[in-house]
Amino acid sequence: MTKADIVAGIAEETGLERAEALKAVESFMTSIKSSLANGQNVYLRGFGSFVVKERAEKTGRNISRNTTIIIPAHNIPSFKPAKTFVDEVKNKVKVK
Numbered sequence: 001m002t003k004a005d006i007v008a009g010i011a012e013e014t015g016l017e018r019a020e021a022l023k024a025v026e027s028f029m030t031s032i033k034s035s036l037a038n039g040q041n042v043y044l045r046g047f048g049s050f051v052v053k054e055r056a057e058k059t060g061r062n063i064s065r066n067t068t069i070i071i072p073a074h075n076i077p078s079f080k081p082a083k084t085f086v087d088e089v090k091n092k093v094k095v096k
Helices: 003-014 018-037 083-092
Strands: 042-044 048-055 058-062 067-071 074-081
Touching: 003 018, 018 042, 018 048, 074 083
Parallel strands: none
Antiparallel strands: 042 048, 048 074, 058 067
């Protein structure tokens, strides 16, 4: 499923024009990104949580040069689905 599919589905379900639905989806994604960039987690009850995780400094390898490099500590975005979300996917998804 792509963003265009999501926008089309929202437009069909709500009766909004596609341009308005696209604006809403873009605004939603921008809000989540800016909140995470400011270090604020986003909690959507029944759906999941977008959180900022801190990665510790670690040693890595540059295989092409056969050298050791230090990867500095950094923050990354992460998504943790809600239990109800996980249960619904487990019960409805059929593996081919």
